[in-house]
Amino acid sequence: MPRLSLRRKVLENLARLQEERATKKAIRGVLHDESSEGNSTLSGLLNTGIEDAYYAVSGRRYLWRNKYRRGKSEAIFHRDLNINQTEEQLPWLNDDEFLEKYRMHRSSFWELVDRIKDHSIFQKKAKQKKMQAPVAHQLLVLLHYLGTSGSGASNPRIRNVFWIGRGTAQLYRNRCVIALRSLRDQTIYWPDDNEKKVIARRIYNKYGWPNCIAIADGTLFPLTFEPKSVDAPDYSGRKFAYSLTVMIVNDDQKRIRYYLAGFPGSAHDNRVYKATKLARSSQQFFGTKYYLVGDSAFETSMTVVPAFKCPRGHTLDDHQMKFNTQLGKLRVLSEHTIGILKGRFPWLRSIPMQISDDPMFLKRILKYIDCCIILHNILINIQDEDVPEEWIDLDDDASDMAEATGDEGLMDPIADEAPKHERRNRLFEYFRDFVF
Numbered sequence: 001m002p003r004l005s006l007r008r009k010v011l012e013n014l015a016r017l018q019e020e021r022a023t024k025k026a027i028r029g030v031l032h033d034e035s036s037e038g039n040s041t042l043s044g045l046l047n048t049g050i051e052d053a054y055y056a057v058s059g060r061r062y063l064w065r066n067k068y069r070r071g072k073s074e075a076i077f078h079r080d081l082n083i084n085q086t087e088e089q090l091p092w093l094n095d096d097e098f099l100e101k102y103r104m105h106r107s108s109f110w111e112l113v114d115r116i117k118d119h120s121i122f123q124k125k126a127k128q129k130k131m132q133a134p135v136a137h138q139l140l141v142l143l144h145y146l147g148t149s150g151s152g153a154s155n156p157r158i159r160n161v162f163w164i165g166r167g168t169a170q171l172y173r174n175r176c177v178i179a180l181r182s183l184r185d186q187t188i189y190w191p192d193d194n195e196k197k198v199i200a201r202r203i204y205n206k207y208g209w210p211n212c213i214a215i216a217d218g219t220l221f222p223l224t225f226e227p228k229s230v231d232a233p234d235y236s237g238r239k240f241a242y243s244l245t246v247m248i249v250n251d252d253q254k255r256i257r258y259y260l261a262g263f264p265g266s267a268h269d270n271r272v273y274k275a276t277k278l279a280r281s282s283q284q285f286f287g288t289k290y291y292l293v294g295d296s297a298f299e300t301s302m303t304v305v306p307a308f309k310c311p312r313g314h315t316l317d318d319h320q321m322k323f324n325t326q327l328g329k330l331r332v333l334s335e336h337t338i339g340i341l342k343g344r345f346p347w348l349r350s351i352p353m354q355i356s357d358d359p360m361f362l363k364r365i366l367k368y369i370d371c372c373i374i375l376h377n378i379l380i381n382i383q384d385e386d387v388p389e390e391w392i393d394l395d396d397d398a399s400d401m402a403e404a405t406g407d408e409g410l411m412d413p414i415a416d417e418a419p420k421h422e423r424r425n426r427l428f429e430y431f432r433d434f435v436f
Contacts, residue, residue, distance in 0.1 A: 005063075006063050007057060007060075007062065007063040010057055010063060011054065011057055011058055014050060014053055014054040014057065015054065017050055018047075018050055018051065018054065021046075021047055021050070025043075073137075073162055073163040073164045074137075076161075076162055076163055077134075077136070077137040077140060077162070079092045079093075080092060080093050080098070080101070080102075080140065081136060081140075099388070100388075101144060101147065102140060102143040102144060102147060103143055103146065103147040103344050103345065104143070104344075104375075104379060104384055105384055107384075108379055108382055108384040109136075109139070109143075110136075111382060112139065112375075112378065113135055113136050113139060115183060115378075116135065116139070116176070116179035116180060116182075116183070117135040119178070119179040119182060121175045121178045121179050122135050122138075122175065122179065133172070137172070138172035138173075138175055138176055139176050140162075141158065141162060141164070141169055141172040141173060141176075142172065142173045142176040142177065142371075144158065144161065144162075145158060145169075145173055145347065146345045146346075146347045146368075146371075146372060146375075147344075147345065147346060147347070148346060148347065149224075149346035149347055149348075149349045149350040149352075150224050150349075150350035150352055154352060155169055155170060176371075177367055177368060177371045180371050180374050180375065181367065181370055181371060181374065183374055183378070184370065184374055187374050187377040187378055187381070188256060188257070188258070188259070188373060188374065188377060189257070190257055190258060190285055191213065191251070191257065196213050196290055199213045199214075199251050199252060200212060200213050200290065202252055202253075203252050203330065206252070207252075207326075207329060207330045208326070208431075209293070209326075209330055209427070210427075211289055211290050211291060212290070212291060212292065212293055212305075212330070213251065213286075213290045213291070213292065214249050214250065214251055214257055214258075214292035214293075215249070215250055215251075215252075215292060215293055215294065215330060215331055215333050215334040215337075216247065216248070216249045216273060216278075216292050216293070216294040216298065216304070216334065217247075217248055217269070217294060217295065217331070217334035217335065217338065218245055218246065218247050218248070218269030218272055218273070218297065219245075219246050219248060219338045219342075220237050220238075220239055220240055220243040220244065220245060220246070220265055221243055221244045221246055221261075221348050221349075221351055221369065222240040222241075222242070222243045222349060222350050222351065223235065223240075223241075223242040223243055223244065223265075223350075223351050223353075223354075223355065224350045224351060224352045224353075224354075225242075225352070225353075225354040226241070226242055226354075227242060227354065227355035227356070228354060228355070228356045228357075229355055229356050229357045230357060231264065232355075233266075234264035234265075234266050234267075235264040235265050235266070235355070236265060236266060237264075237265025237266055238265075238266075240265065242265060243264075243265030244261060244262065244263065244264065244265060244351075244365070244369075245263040245264065245265055245266075245267040245269070245272055246259060246260065246261040246263075246272075246369070247259060247260045247261075247269065247272045247273055247276060248334065248337065248338055248341075249276075249278065249292065250333065250334055250337040252333055253380065254333065254336060254337040254340060254380055254385060255377055255380050255381070256337065256341070256373050256376060256377055258276065258277075258278060259373060260272060260273075260275060260276045261366055261369050261370075262362065262366055263275070268297065269294075269295075269297040269298065270297055270298050270299050273294075273298060273304070274299075278292075278303070279301075279303075279304075282301070282302070282303040285303075286302075286303040288302075290303070291303045291304065291305055291423055292304060292305070293305045293306070293327055293330055293331055294306045294307075294331065294334075295307050295331060296308065296309035296310075296324075300423075300424050301423075302422065302423050303423075305327075305423055305424045305427060306424070307323075307324045307327050307328070307331075308320040308321075308323060308324055319428070319431075320428075322431065323427075323428050323431055326431055336392075339392040340376070340385065340387055340391075340392060341372065341373065341376050342392070343387050343391030343392035344375075344376065344379075344387055344391065345372045345375070345376075347368070347372070348369070348372060351365055351368075353365050353368075
């Protein structure tokens, strides 16, 4: 037998009381007897009160809700943000603790709130009965979610941290993701001609590579759960049980200029790069002068200069090894960029969302990846790029190269009809003759 809620019991009692009073009123009308009811005015007020109570209860989802649902959650948000605290009180979270819990400094957090607070997703809709929670509270939920990995990012755990419902936590996150992704064009963009010159000059002055404007590398974002799709085996990568392959292209300041996500973990880096707009429309992005560098997984072209790959059973000559060493000093910037991205947002180290044959599930993951990269670039732009060493597991082996002088012809554009190895051959001869 189904168990009735207290709300349902109250509604049934009120309905029965209304019916009984209506029956008695009809009987008195037939008998023309008002003496048993007493004052007719009082009777009318009583009937009206019962009717109002019935409609008030039927119009609510719950008979009542405990105050803790709002009071305690607000207190937690205010506590972490140091709201309503006097100057004599010590903050509940010091600066390091706030950084650990929400993955950025307080000043960066409030600047981020200012950037998204006017988005329409946070405005009260006509059908909403009450105001939304403050944007700062909703953003804290998202940042803490991205700052945990695997089961740590589950809705039950987030509920216990903030004392909000599971659905509320998910709603807060979705709103903030929509608002942050509206900043995409302002944060993830390819440099224009003037900025290309600036980037190329910085890289040349520091690393000795002329006309280079970016570094590319592929990385894996592991999945917590096995995909429930017909192509599930494709997500089994070379390092993790299941993962996504993501191509990251960044500049010398660790700003991500372009990325492509969504390929299964078994996809080779070169295959993913060939699917990018950078490869399919290289003239539009690089022209005939500029290029990017990568590891030996990439195929040599007019716009991609990879490291020399050592065939099985052979060895590289001394100059090729030195070329790879020089390239490594620049390419390590990509390793640092990816390390900072994954270190700041551990959610990327074990994505707690499952892929199925429904493309909606993969699209949801890609939206959160997009959000992480947008946040990464925003923090780089406001110079909040330093993260604790324990967040990343990389050795900073990049070092300055002595400024080399050589053939000025190296700065000239390369014709479209030139062989695909022409760019790397010229750079190899340049380093062999003037640097090694």
